[in-house]
Amino acid sequence: MxxxxxxxxxxxxxxxxxxxxxxxxxxxxxxxxIDVRVSEEEKIELVRLAAGQEMSLSDYLRSVLLGKEIIVRRENHAPAALIYELSRIGNNLNQLARHANSGSSITPDDLARIWHSLELLWAASQ
Incomplete structure (x- = not known):
């Protein structure tokens, strides 16, 4: 029709x-x-954008054309082990900062723990 x-x-x-x-x-x-004419390059780009949002091309175009919010997904290429080690290092640094701000001194054992975490992080990233 x-x-x-x-x-x-x-x-x-x-x-x-x-x-x-x-x-x-x-x-x-x-x-x-609704038929829309696009170049080959434009279609490739639209398909790529839709796939990046884990959407079909139709759903992606409908959302864009109707002004619906599309949540941008950021790909996380970091291995789980690396993320885990970063979390541990952040936790250790936070503990050291609280410890230092309370007036206590930081011991060589505290620094050794941090150094060990950094070594694990470096090894995971290689």
Whole structure:
């Protein structure tokens, strides 16, 4: 079915068409199609962007065109062991800072623990 731009703007032809409902869910089905011409490079980029959001191309374009918020997913390429060691180092540094701010001195054992954590982190990152 072709809908002219004027018909689409006034919505009359859209309202006169029966709206199909999914028999199982009772929700309205998407039964209309919009064709958009893009270059090969543009399509590759759109598919890449949709895949980066773990969305189908249709869902991605619908979200963008309707102004829906798309949460940007940041890929985390760091191995779990590296993240774990970073967390441990942060914890140790926080303990040392609290210890030092309370007026207590930092012992060589405290520094050795930190150094050992840094060595583990370095080994995990290689």
């Amino acid at each position: 072709y809908i002219s731009p004027n018909e689409a703007l006034d919505g009359q032809s859209l309202r006169s068409q029966p709206y199909n409902k999914n028999k199982k869910t009772g929700k309205h089905m998407r039964n209309l199609r």
